[in-house]
Amino acid sequence: MASSSSKSNPRLSKLRRLIKQSGADALLVTNFKNVTYLTGFTGDDSYLLVTPKNEILFSDPRYSEQLETECPGLELEIRQPGVPILSTVQKAVAKAKIQTLGIESPSMTVELFHKLCAKLDKVKVQPVDGFVEQLREIKDKxxxxxxxxxxxxxxxxxxxxxxxxxxxxxxxxxxAIINFEIQRNGGRGTSFPPIVGVGARAALPHGTPGLTKIQEDSFVLIDWGADYQFYKSDLTRVLFTGKAPAKMKKMYDVCLKAQLAAIEQIKPGAIMKDVDHAARSVIAKAGWGKNFGHGLGHGLGLDIHEAPRLGSNVDRPLEVGMVVTVEPGIYIPGFGGVRIEDDILVTKDGHEVMTSVPKSFEEMQVTL
Structure with a gap:
């Protein structure tokens, strides 16, 4: 996690440059994940005020001891029970003589925005577009x-x-087994509710696990990930528990070919829509273009889905330090679906496939 000391925290230094460029005097960080990213504090219900010279974290007595451990040296404003957090924010903003306050428009609710404006009636409240999220796109060591x-x-x-x-x-x-094993080995749990689909249910890209048994068909799609100290992983594999229909094997081979073609394109400067096209064109050529109805991948970190996004309309270059999923899929309602997903790090020399679960068709065979 980030250091709570602004002098040794490059994330805060970069954020201050963005705030200055926007014309705001300070930024109120209300997205709890962003507070964690900037300070290392792993609780919630807390805001962070970033001014040109310091940071103030607003929280409540439940987290006093935790804050002392996780954020030594960080200025704290611990509100007492019954005192709204915006009241403490109001006093700090007035004391700092802030005239223009930036707020996190991508995540702040309309209700919170109106309450904040009412409290700070003499301050210009200026929405800014995802400053911390921009920083989070590039992962540090x-x-x-x-x-x-x-x-x-x-x-x-x-x-x-x-x-x-x-x-x-x-x-x-x-x-349940996936979640138990992750927690048993030190994880916080799964990074999202796992997707498990047997047979025709594998055609549901975000299907919810039910009571269908593995033996009811010859294949099962599993999409899962782990949360370790708030950072996420995301993988998908298809296991074959019996003789797969010829159509299913062809779908799998095409999907794997598409994924490998896309991964091969990943390097600094590669345009995201071109990476998406590398996979999409393989699937389209095989006649299943209309059966690949989602983007190729997404960034992951503190959130399971975060910027950047690999999509057909994303005209941005990849940068060193980005971590993205590559997950092409082919879904045929009533029959089944295939998705193969790995986590990829963009490196200065190209890319690294961080995940290592085997994925050839032969390696996906399981004897019950």
Whole structure:
């Protein structure tokens, strides 16, 4: 996590430059994940005021001890029970003589915006567009290390599921095992509710696990990830538990070819829509273009879905330090679906596939 000392925190230094360029005097950070990113504080219900010279974290007595441990040296404003957090913000803004206050427009609710404006009736409240999210796109060494740990936890859980797969297990049982194994090995849990779809249910890109048993068809799609110290991983594999229909094998081979083609394109400066096209064109050529109805991938970090996004309309270059998923899919309602997903780090020399779960068709065979 980030250091709470502004002098040794490059994230805050970069943020201050963005605030200055926007014309605001300060920024009120109300997105709890962004507060964590900037300070290392892992609680919630707390805001951070970033001024040109210092930072103030507004919280409540529940977190006093935790803040002393996680954020030594950070100026704190601990409100007493019954005192609204905006009242403490108002006093700090007045004391700092802030005339223009930036707020996080991508995440602040309309209700909170109106309450803040009412409290700060003599201050110009200026929406700014995702300053902290911009910084979060580029992972530093610590974030990359935490992501590797999240990947290792996810891969260990999947290996246990694969080795112990039984025909009488339900989708929900697989979901529960993944979550248990991640927590048992030190993770906070899954990075999102796992997607487990047997047979035709694999055609639901975000299907919810149910009581369908593994033995009810010859394949199962599993999309899962782990949360380690708030950083996320995200993988998808399809396991074959019986003789796969010829159509299913062709879908799998095409999907894998598409994924490998896209990964090959990843390097600094590569345009995101071109990476998406590399995969999409393979699937379209095979006749399933209309069956790939989502973007190719997304960034991940403190959130499971965060910027950047690999999509057909994203005309931005990849940069060193970005971590993105590459997850093409082919979905045929009533029959089934394939998605193959890995986590990729953009490096100065090209890219690194951070995930290592095997994915050839032969390696996805499981004997029940």
């Amino acid at each position: 610590q974030e990359i290390a935490l992501t590797r740990e999240a990947i290792a936890l996810a891969e260990k859980a999947f290996a246990i599921v694969k080795a112990g797969l039984r025909g009488d297990q339900t989708e929900k049982e697989i979901e």
